[in-house]
Each structure stands twice: as C-alpha cells, then as structure tokens.
Amino acid sequence: MAEPAVEVGEVAASPESLIQLDRVRKVYGSGPAAVVALDSVSLDVPAGDFLAVMGPSGSGKSTLMHILGCLDSPTTGAYRFGGEDVSRLTESELAYVRNRRIGFVFQQFHLLPRLTAWRNVELPLLYREAGQRREAALHALDQVGLADRVEHRPTEMSGGQQQRVAIARALVTDPDLILADEPTGNLDSGSSYEILAMLRRLNQDGRTVVLITHDAEIARTANRVVRMLDGNVVGGHSPADALLLVPPPGHPPADGPEGGGTAGR
C-alpha cells in the first residue's frame, strides 16, 4: 500500500528529527502462524512535534507504540531515536534508552498500589544513579497540579488524578519523548479534557509528544495525525481532517491510498 514519500537517505539526514522509522516491519511468530503486525512503516517525527497515531484496533498502532517506546524491536527496518540506531540494541540497552529518554503514559495508569504518589513518581529515578529523588518527584507532581496529594496512595485518588501522577512519573526523568497510549481511555470526559490539555501544554513547553488513540476527537488535540490500517501508515493529515478519516465500517478510507506515507513536513 502506501510507500514512504521521502527517500531513506533524506530521512536519515534530517538532523532535527527525534524519531525516524525506515520501512519498519514487525512479525510475531513464524511459519504459517506468523502475524504481520507492522507491514512497512516509515515515519519521521521532528523534535517538538505533537503527533497523534490513529487507527482501529488491530491496525498495528499498539505495535508501533511498543517499537517507538523501545519496548520491542523491529523484525526488519531501522529505527533511529535522536540520531541513534536503536533497532538492534540488547534488552538492557533498550532499558537504558527507555529510562533516560522516554516517558510513558498508559491507559491503565500502571501505578503501584502500595506506593504513595511521590514514591510512584520516584520509580524511574531508582533505575539510574539519581540524587534528590524526592525533590524531583515533588517538583513533577507540582507540575501536574498534585502538590497536595504527594502522600496519597493511588486507591485514594480519582482516575484523573491517578493519570496525572502517571504523567508526573513520565516527566520526572526529563525525557525527550512522551509516549501516551490511550491516556484518556479509562477517564470521564472532564478528566480526559484535563489530561489532553496537560499533554498540549507539555508540547508547548517544547517536549515531543506522541499520542496513540482510536478516537478522532482525541487525535484533534495533536498538531498532526497519522492514520494506521493493516500495519501500514495510510495517511498524514492536519488534525482538523482527523474526523473525516474515520471510514464507514467495512469500507476503506477514501483518501487512504493516495495520501503521502509519511506525515507532511
């Protein structure tokens, strides 16, 4: 289907790109049982961008998120993160990249229930030699407006507050990339709005944000949107068009094939 509109060399040469995927393919299993999760994805995310990756379930957006987050390695193809090829790193090296450069926000929050808010925020700092962890954690909680909830446990907080703790945990390491996977999937609309506004603000402060969602309304928060279908990126659009991208059930999107593979630059 859609092939990247830019040449490989051109992608690699772009110095201000934070994320460069070059014909990344991911296959789970082998032989007849093999499942192609990503067919051939090329993507270029400049530093400071706010990108939404949209697609229905099974489109490969979760797999893309795992690869972008260095939680998994591509089967073939190259992934350059901040100019460094991370597609063939060992598990320990990937852990290092995740710890130093990527902040995760999950749909399920993934807070540890036995730990207080600031202890949860402190967690990533425990996996590096960092001093002043409490100060850093309190500062991050202050940034998400939870300075008065530092000693509360997750069970004592609302869903929106829990997700803000998770955002503070993603921020505490001062990462290059915030990767949010359906961050509002478990929240009511009020809390959702808060969380999206927070991501928006982080982006305005200069941080690169990639938002994974199936919801076109949510995707509109981003600066631009790429759409995934059957393991391929099928279109890059401005957020205003995001709603138009939703295909009627059972029909391919009208603008899918002819849309440029990589998001517009």
Place this chain on the structure above:
Amino acid sequence: MSWIHTVQTGLLSLLGHRLRSVLTTLGILFGVAAVICTVGIGQASSQSVQARIASLGTNLLTVTPGSSVSGGVFGGAGSADTLTMADARGLASRDNAPDIAAVAPVVQTRGTIVDGTSNWSTTVTGSTPSWLQTNARTIGSGEFLSNQDVSSAAQKVVLGATTASDLGAALGDTVTIHGIAFQVVGVLQPVGGQGFANQDDLAVIPITTAQDELTGPGGVQRILLSATSVDTTGSAYLEAQQLLMQTHGIGGGTADFQITSQSQVLSTAQAVTQTLTILLASVAAISLLVGGIGVMNIMLVSVTERTAEIGLRKALGATPGDLFRQFVIEAAALTGLGGVLGVATGLLVGAVLPRLAGVAMDITLAPVVIALAVAVSVGLVFGVYPAVRAARLAPIEALRAQ
C-alpha cells in the same frame, strides 16, 4: 538500581504479603530447627554411649564360645559349650599370659530371689573374686566373694544396689534362689543406669555353687579377661588366643571361641550412633528441601501475580538484571529469616526438651552454621528460577497483563 533500593523493594513486597511470607518462612524454620535438634540429639546419644562403654574399661576382653552345630542345626555364636574352668585357670597363669591381670569365668541365668515375703527376678551371675576387677566394680557394703567361697561352693550372694533395695534385703539376710538358701554377704556400689541393662540389678554367687545348683556342671559361658593396662590389651588378646588354641588342640583351623575387646564394641557403637545421626539429619534435611520448594512455589506465584508491575518497572528502565536481583533477594530474605527463626527455635527446643522429656541434646556451633547456610543457599537456588522468569518477561506482554 542500587543494592539498597533492591533490598528495600524486596522487603516492601514481602511486607505487602505478610501472611504468605510468614507461612513460607515456616517451612524453612521447621527444616532448620529439625536439623539442629536431630544432630544435637544424635551427638548427645553418641557421646553418652561412648562414655558408658568407656566406663566399663577399655582393657577388658571377653572370650565367648564358638558356634555349635548339632544335627545340622547352626546354633549361632556363643551357643557351643567349648569353654571350661580349666581354660580360665590356664589364662590366669602369669607364666602363660603375663599381660592378663585378672580372669573371671562367668555363668549366668535368670532367677527369682525370695527374701521373706518379697521376691525379685534378676540375673544371677556365677563367677569368681576377679569378677569385681574385670567389671571395674567396687563393693559398697559388706564384702565380695572370696576364693575360699568359690572352692567350697559356699551359699553366699552379693547383690546389686537396686536389687538389694527393691528386695529389702540387708547384710546377713538369708534369701532363696530357686529354693536354695543364700546368705547376703555384700552389696555392690551403684554405677548408675547403663542404658541397655541396669548394671545395679544383679546377684553374684560363687561359680561353683551356680554350676552345682543352677546351670549344670562344667560349662563356662564367658571368660572375662582384664589386661594389665590399656596398652597391653593387644598382647593380652594374642596371649589368650594362643593359649586357648593350644589347650583346645586347634592347629590352624577355625577357633572354637571368639575374643572381643571393649574397643571393638566402642567403635561399633560409634559407627551405629553416627549412622543413626546421619539418618535423622537426612530426614531433617529433606524437610529443609521441601521448605525450599515451598519458597520457589510462592515466588513463582509472586512473579505471576506481579506481571504488570514487572512490565511497568521494565518500561521505566529496569534491566533484566535489576528484576532478577529483586526476586532473588526476596527469596533469600524469606529463607534467611526462616533460617534465623529456625536456629532460635532449635536452640529453644535444645534448652527446654532435656528438662521436659529427659532427652539429652548437645547443640554445637557447626550444625547451626551449616543449617543456616543451607537454608540461605536453598533460597538462592530455588529463588533463581522464578527470578529468571521475572527477568525474561517481555515488557509488552507484562504490561498487557493488568
């Protein structure tokens, strides 16, 4: 992740499951305590057996008859009737056997002693005055049998302390054994309980009287020999052997008697108690192993239950090594705690049991240290597999678990 935080994280998670941690610890606790107690009891009984045998005198030799074969029936060792009073007299000769200090021929039978209205069943031994020396005994009150008593087959008896007190017999009393009247001339000094048989419950009469009235003439069941010193026991053994071969007319064939020394009995007893101790300790060690498997089981449950946490920690930058260490430390903390509590329990039982049940326990440092070390190693070994499982979990699979 630094070691301090790894340990902290592990302990926090154990505290989060207090009941489970305590129950898992119990398996190790009982294993360690069982090892300490069984080895303690084994060592104590081994020592007491050795002390008892040593108290009999290591310069004692016992001559017993060989086996009898009558009509094709093998009678077993000691059943033959090959020892005689003449053998005893020969061995007593200083010229023939210079290293033998005392010789006491012995016949024994069970008998009921009656003193007035009370009666008492005991072992009646017929012997000579040398019996005192060969058995390392002393007379408590009165006097022992004399050579005169033996040659005249006097109807005199010397009682053990227990026998005398249970019978209510005093010096000068006349008692009857199998209807024959005996005069009590002495009571032996008590030597205390000797385990297999009470050495204070016996009656000694002249061997001649015993042969005439109780066991039948001629035969001698055993000859007790005492060497001049512990060092000459070996040569006394050879002298007795040579002399008896000669008098029994045996050239190079199989001897019709056996000579056993106390040191042989001692080493046999040592071997037996050691084997028993090893057996008991092995059973205890198996319970320690079972405790270790319990630790592995609970750690596997813990890894499965915390799959999401493991995934999160990986996403946040924990390396496989970080997670491996965290879970191994949890397992080691469980068994280490169980081990320490097990040592405490073992020492407590060692302090209380001897008073309550009269079981001697001798707890030394070595089994305590070994049991503790084994407990911690068991934790490390059985903690490795669950920890490897945790370390190898793919972060995306683990994150999906919740």
